Every structure is written in structure tokens, then in C-alpha cells.
Amino acid sequence: MKRRPFLKQISLLAAATPIACSLGATGSAPSEASSPVVLRDESGEKKKLGVALVGLGYYSLKELGPALNLTADCYLAGVVTGDPEVKGKQWAKEYGFPEKNIYNYENFDSIKDNPDIDIVYVVLPNSMHEEFTVRSAKAGKHVICEKPLAMNPAECQRMIDACKAANVKFGVGYRCRYDPYTIATIEKAEERGSDNIHFIRSHAGYQMGENLEQWRLQKALAGTGALGNMGVYALQGAIYAAGENPISVSAQEFKTDPIKFDETDETVTFQLTFPSGAVANCATSHNAFMNDLRIDYTGGAYIDIDQFSAYRGQSGKTNQGPMDYPKVNQQQLQMDAFARHVRDGEPNLVPGEMGMRDMQIIEAILLSIKEGGKTISLKDLVF
Ligand code: NAD
Numbered sequence: 001m002k003r004r005p006f007l008k009q010i011s012l013l014a015a016a017t018p019i020a021c022s023l024g025a026t027g028s029a030p031s032e033a034s035s036p037v038v039l040r041d042e043s044g045e046k047k048k049l050g051v052a053l054v055g056l057g058y059y060s061l062k063e064l065g066p067a068l069n070l071t072a073d074c075y076l077a078g079v080v081t082g083d084p085e086v087k088g089k090q091w092a093k094e095y096g097f098p099e100k101n102i103y104n105y106e107n108f109d110s111i112k113d114n115p116d117i118d119i120v121y122v123v124l125p126n127s128m129h130e131e132f133t134v135r136s137a138k139a140g141k142h143v144i145c146e147k148p149l150a151m152n153p154a155e156c157q158r159m160i161d162a163c164k165a166a167n168v169k170f171g172v173g174y175r176c177r178y179d180p181y182t183i184a185t186i187e188k189a190e191e192r193g194s195d196n197i198h199f200i201r202s203h204a205g206y207q208m209g210e211n212l213e214q215w216r217l218q219k220a221l222a223g224t225g226a227l228g229n230m231g232v233y234a235l236q237g238a239i240y241a242a243g244e245n246p247i248s249v250s251a252q253e254f255k256t257d258p259i260k261f262d263e264t265d266e267t268v269t270f271q272l273t274f275p276s277g278a279v280a281n282c283a284t285s286h287n288a289f290m291n292d293l294r295i296d297y298t299g300g301a302y303i304d305i306d307q308f309s310a311y312r313g314q315s316g317k318t319n320q321g322p323m324d325y326p327k328v329n330q331q332q333l334q335m336d337a338f339a340r341h342v343r344d345g346e347p348n349l350v351p352g353e354m355g356m357r358d359m360q361i362i363e364a365i366l367l368s369i370k371e372g373g374k375t376i377s378l379k380d381l382v383f
Contacts, residue, residue, distance in 0.1 A: 049118040052103070052120050072336055080120075119143070122136065122144070137159075140168065148358065149358070204308075205287075226265055234270075267283070267288060311330060
């Protein structure tokens with residue numbers, strides 16, 4: 001593997017994240033963040049863009065909020081919550097934003113008049129992604145929406161259209177794109193030359209807790225089960241590794257607990273083929289732990305990453321030795337990159353269209369399962 005360009009990018013990452021490694025996701029803010037200062041440059045332009053998190057559940061509390069204490073190009077400027085009185089005020093106090101920047105789901109549209117908020121980050125159950133993305137766009141705010149982007153490609157298209165019509169930027173919360181181990185696979189795909197890929201293995205899943213009421217088990221709120229939640233990581237890993245979109249997919253579904261998983265999929269395996277001839281075997285589950293990505297190239301070359309889609313704790317090796325990259329905060333890098341996309345016109349590496357492409361492939365996976373594992377050709381992918 002040619003390492004030079006990759007190391008260059010990694011060292012830039014490290015320079016940009018001086019405290020990322022030392023701070024865990026505690027949900028509490030370091031003291032210097034208690035009164036975010038909106039720095040402006042000489043022309044009066046904002047240097048740090050204001051982000052409002054919509055939905056203050058697990059991911060906002062444990063990962064995005066703490067990451068917004070580390071970001072250089074954006075900061076937490078407000079929240080949208082079903083509990084503005086208690087939760088909203090707690091967040092305002094902890095992160096030092098004014099209480100006028102707390103919204104509920106009903107008065108959310110008035111965010112359009114709030115100049116503190118530049119970016120709305122939708123962190124709600126999947127069935128609410130479309131509504132809040134469209135409302136954010138109509139309010140003139142740039143949008144990051146969590147994965148899976150929506151319930152189906154038609155919803156994704158409406159979200160993309162709404163952002164285009166409002167002339168706002170649109171990104172997906174695909175944090176792994178900013179992880180050094182994932183970047184290594186992307187760079188290898190770009191540089192591999194005659195090193196053809198023989199096989200990709202990409203697995204992402206976990207065993208869900210026993211709470212049968214959780215929204216991830218409800219089709220109306222989640223859409224799919226493991227497939228949309230963790231399968232997107234397996235899919236993304238395979239596509240990054242191949243460096244091209246797949247041209248066909250076949251899939252199988254397995255259920256060992258039909259009571260718990262009466263509405264949503266439990267374990268799904270799917271196989272992708274790529275124009276170069278590469279093949280990927282992928283798996284995802286809500287009932288088994290799996291998190292690894294392995295790519296085998298011509299001549300015995302390989303990349304083998306453990307925990308590739310985890311928030312942290314990646315490790316890996318190649319045929320040339322251990323992969324040993326700096327620890328980063330993926331969410332910090334992801335949100336800063338989006339803020340620079342909005343502010344400075346830097347490329348958006350995870351645009352809404354990428355989220356829609358993945359929903360198109362998920363739709364084909366569901367069709368293959370329905371048709372007994374039939375191979376479905378993937379045409380008209382939007383990205
Ligand atoms: P969560 O259940 O912890 O939080 C969901 C939030 O939505 C809560 O604040 C809840 O009060 C609110 N909510 C509003 N209406 C609701 C309703 N009808 N039912 C349930 N909750 C409702 O979920 P989460 O883990 O924070 O996930 C939120 C989104 O973020 C999902 O789309 C998920 O896929 C995504 N996510 C992404 C990552 C990642 O690594 N990128 C990690 C976790 C979650």
C-alpha cells in the first residue's frame with residue numbers, strides 16, 4: 001500500500017484535532033465551551049457557524065453534543081426538543097447558549113428568524129427525518145440529517161429537492177468518512193492500480209437491548225431494522241473499499257427471534273458485485289455483534305480493520321504491517337467539514353445524494369429478499 005498521501009491527510013487530521021483524543025464522550029461540556037464566542041472575521045462574516053440539534057436522545061447526548069465542544073468551525077447554538085422546559089434548559093445551561101435558542105417540535109419553524117442558527121442537525125427517529133429536513137430547508141437553514149437518510153428513496157428525493165429549492169446545503173451524518181481507517185481504504189481504492197480487489201468482507205451489527213418498545217423495533221418509526229441502522233455501514237464500507245458503485249445485489253434475511261423482530265429485520269446478508277469484478281459479502285444484524293472490514297487484493301495484499309464502523313477503538317493491519325493511525329473524534333471532523341462546506345465552499349464528502357443512493361440499494365436488498373435472493377441489478381443510482 002502506498003502510504004504517503006494517506007499519511008499527509010492523517011497528519012492534517014491530527015493537527016486539526018488537538019484535544020479530540022483526550023476527551024471522552026461524557027455528555028458534559030468542558031468549561032471553555034460554557035460561553036461560545038461567535039468569532040467574526042474582518043468583514044464581519046461568522047467564523048464559527050451555529051448548529052441546532054433536533055432530538056436530544058442518545059446520539060445527541062453522548063456523541064454530538066460533546067463533539068461540538070471540540071469543533072473549530074461550528075458550535076452548539078441551540079436545540080429542538082419535545083421537552084424545552086427541563087431538557088432544553090439543561091442543555092442551554094451546559095452549553096452556554098441563550099434560552100431563546102430552545103425550540104420545540106411545534107414552534108420549530110420560527111427558527112427561520114434566528115440568525116444564531118446556521119445549520120440544523122436532524123437526530124430523530126428515521127420516520128421524522130423527511131419532515132424535519134424539509135422544515136429546516138424551508139426555514140433557510142443548512143441541514144445535516146442522520147442515517148439512514150429516510151424511510152425510502154422517494155422521501156430522500158423530496159429532502160434533496162427541498163434543500164435545492166431553498167438553496168441550502170445538505171449532508172448525511174456519515175461520520176466514518178472522516179475516520180482515518182476508512183480513509184485508508186478509500187485511498188487504497190484510488191491508488192490500487194493493477195492491484196485488483198478479489199473479495200471484500202464488510203460486517204456491521206450489534207445485539208439490541210431487551211426493550212421491546214424501542215422505536216428501532218417499530219417499522220413505522222424505523223422503516224427497516226438492522227439494514228437501515230447498521231447495514232448502511234456494511235454497505236458504505238464495501239463501496240468505499242471498492243471505490244465504485246455496485247452494479248448488482250442479492251440478499252437473504254434470517255430471523256432467530258421472530259417475536260422481538262416481528263416488524264423489522266434481525267439479520268441480513270447481502271452480496272454486491274462491482275464493475276471492476278470485485279465482489280463483496282456483507283452482513284448486518286440487530287442480534288449479533290460484528291464490526292469488521294477486510295479487503296483482499298491481487299498478490300496477497302490486504303487491509304483488515306476491526307471495529308471499522310465504531311465511534312472509536314479501530315485497529316487494523318495490512319500485508320505490510322499494523323495500521324496505526326491517530327485517534328480522532330469522527331463527529332467533530334464531520335461537523336467541521338460540513339461547516340466549512342457551508343462557509344467556505346469546501347467539497348461535501350457526504351451529500352444527501354449519497355444517503356439516497358444507499359437507500360436505493362437498501363430498497364433493492366429488500367426486493368431481493370422478497371424474491372428469494374434473486375440478483376437485482378442496480379440501475380439509476382443517483383450518486
Ligand atoms: P434515541 O431514541 O436515543 O433519540 C431519539 C430522540 O427523538 C429522543 O430525544 C426522542 O425524545 C425524540 N423523539 C421525538 N419523537 C419521537 C418518537 N415518536 N419516538 C421516539 N423518539 C422520538 O435515538 P438515537 O440513537 O439518538 O437516534 C436518532 C437518529 O440518529 C437515528 O436516525 C439514528 O439512526 C441516528 N444515529 C446515528 C448514529 C451515527 O453513528 N451516525 C448513532 C446513533 C444514532
